[in-house]
Amino acid sequence: MNRSPAQLSAAVTVFVVYILLAGCASAPVEKPRLQRENLQAVNFSGSWEMDYSLSDSTQEKLDVMARDLNRQAQRRAQSEGRRRPVGAEMMVRNTAGPNSGSSVLGLARMADLITQSPLLEIHQDTHKISVKREEDFSLTCEFYPGEMHKVETPFGTEICGWNGHQLVFELRLPEGLSIQHIITMGAAGQKLLIATTVVSSQVSFPFSLNRVYNRFEPGESGFQCQETLTRGRVCTTESR
Amino acid sequence: MYDRIALMLSQAQRVVSVAGMVLCVAVLMVAGTDSAASTQQSGLVDVGLVVFDPGIPADQSTHSQRGIFPDIRKAEAKYMPVVLRQVLIESGDWGVVRVLPEVLDSSELLVTGIILQSDGLRLQLRINARDASGVEWLNRVYSGSTRSTDYPASVPGDPYLGLYQQIADDLAAVLRQKNAKQLTTIQDIALMRYAIQLAPTVFGSYLTQTPEGRYVLVRFPAEGDPMLARVIRIRNQEYLFIDTVDEQYERLSEEMAPTYNLWRQYGAEQAIYQGEYQERVASRGAQGRRGSFTALEQSYNTYKWSKIHEQDLVELALGFNNEVAPTVMDVSGAVVELSGTLDSQYSEWRDILQRIFTLETGLPPAS
Numbered sequence: 001m002n003r004s005p006a007q008l009s010a011a012v013t014v015f016v017v018y019i020l021l022a023g024c025a026s027a028p029v030e031k032p033r034l035q036r037e038n039l040q041a042v043n044f045s046g047s048w049e050m051d052y053s054l055s056d057s058t059q060e061k062l063d064v065m066a067r068d069l070n071r072q073a074q075r076r077a078q079s080e081g082r083r084r085p086v087g088a089e090m091m092v093r094n095t096a097g098p099n100s101g102s103s104v105l106g107l108a109r110m111a112d113l114i115t116q117s118p119l120l121e122i123h124q125d126t127h128k129i130s131v132k133r134e135e136d137f138s139l140t141c142e143f144y145p146g147e148m149h150k151v152e153t154p155f156g157t158e159i160c161g162w163n164g165h166q167l168v169f170e171l172r173l174p175e176g177l178s179i180q181h182i183i184t185m186g187a188a189g190q191k192l193l194i195a196t197t198v199v200s201s202q203v204s205f206p207f208s209l210n211r212v213y214n215r216f217e218p219g220e221s222g223f224q225c226q227e228t229l230t231r232g233r234v235c236t237t238e239s240r
Numbered sequence: 241m242y243d244r245i246a247l248m249l250s251q252a253q254r255v256v257s258v259a260g261m262v263l264c265v266a267v268l269m270v271a272g273t274d275s276a277a278s279t280q281q282s283g284l285v286d287v288g289l290v291v292f293d294p295g296i297p298a299d300q301s302t303h304s305q306r307g308i309f310p311d312i313r314k315a316e317a318k319y320m321p322v323v324l325r326q327v328l329i330e331s332g333d334w335g336v337v338r339v340l341p342e343v344l345d346s347s348e349l350l351v352t353g354i355i356l357q358s359d360g361l362r363l364q365l366r367i368n369a370r371d372a373s374g375v376e377w378l379n380r381v382y383s384g385s386t387r388s389t390d391y392p393a394s395v396p397g398d399p400y401l402g403l404y405q406q407i408a409d410d411l412a413a414v415l416r417q418k419n420a421k422q423l424t425t426i427q428d429i430a431l432m433r434y435a436i437q438l439a440p441t442v443f444g445s446y447l448t449q450t451p452e453g454r455y456v457l458v459r460f461p462a463e464g465d466p467m468l469a470r471v472i473r474i475r476n477q478e479y480l481f482i483d484t485v486d487e488q489y490e491r492l493s494e495e496m497a498p499t500y501n502l503w504r505q506y507g508a509e510q511a512i513y514q515g516e517y518q519e520r521v522a523s524r525g526a527q528g529r530r531g532s533f534t535a536l537e538q539s540y541n542t543y544k545w546s547k548i549h550e551q552d553l554v555e556l557a558l559g560f561n562n563e564v565a566p567t568v569m570d571v572s573g574a575v576v577e578l579s580g581t582l583d584s585q586y587s588e589w590r591d592i593l594q595r596i597f598t599l600e601t602g603l604p605p606a607s
Binding site for chain 2: 140
């Protein structure tokens, strides 16, 4: 298949943007330091749809992780004079316990579950951002100088803030589960990367998934609608 | 000869000038003389209810944590005094009860309030009442809570009617401790405070203020005093304006009531649900082995649903604002317009009275 120079150039650009974005966000093992001054660096507002071709495949990531864990276990076994890894060290064993197959698989399924939203609607103003995720709760954060946004509830703790040009959401939940979303915007403002890292106290490696989103303009319906309390969704034909 | 002519001309000019002023004031006030009933005629104390302080913390970062929706609070601050007004009127203990956009110092009894907490389950208000002499009648926090049977709230009606009733009862209790003379003195002081604002040179010596801020009546103008009669007519005219402002608040209250009641009902249901949800979660054990997908999913979903319910309330607040904001803006605009008209009218009245006083007494105008 012959491609025109313009198509090739576009493909290369997309690839470079992806690599850059992924590079920014795929080193999440090191905890991002949230800035206390809380100055907004980027405006993420807009509608975004997932680009499956640029987003990570959970299965591939899981395979990589399984290989890494096995390799690590083998190295440890060799250094201890054993020929093969034993017991809980051997990740592929489908038993309970730390780094067991079911724990790693659980972590990967969890990461997949919480990064499934195909559409995002982001509203951002001077003091807050709301990332509406289809089929999930909205990620929200408030920005006030000198204070990190932290919400503690009986069900978990949320911390969010800026790390340079990236917006970081951290969620600490019971069962030793913690989730981190790092949102980065592409240089042209048309792509969004959400790097999600899931950590479980039962798996020694974090599991990360990168989801890439493309900006899109929601179709003009010719109606202007708003929610009301007594009449539900009310639409008029007034132009915006 | 020419001097006498000049003097006669000057006197005639003065008479014409005074007559013109009097006519001007009379024309200005003719409507107010009858329609706005004077408080002293009825013997009942008039009440001024200032639009409540919405109690929104200046630190915006605390709003979401404390469950405060500023736009809703601002609407509530205009809504609640109208409910209290209705309760006071129905008690029959009071003269005219008006909702005021701001403090009117010359009110016979001035009631102010701060909203400390307001949601579908609980209402907490700090209410202060002070009469024209500066004596505090009331300064306490009122709390009310609702039960599920209070919803859906009927219109007219309010799930916190008991709280407003308690305020009215407490005010009435203080009222009953006052004898007729004390009440008349309060009314006279209120009138003098108003007169001093209009013509300080004329009425300034009728009142004194103690170091504690209390007003004491030193003397009172003679019956039939023309200057006092003008002041009373101007005050009645001002009341006409205030009554128009008051009607705006009543309109807001009527239009807002169905939406506001629904908002409080949803808020109460949400809060009850959250409480029950917390109890359910606390009582159920972990479903899967620690670290398993089932356990992780349970932990995530528990958080997810608590967030979804919390965020529903934010969506409802948005729905409330979408529905009520146009009326609030409309009423606020009308109030600002009326208050602006009143301010300019008031300044005109002050000027006219000052000129009449100068012409009548020959004294130089107050600086």
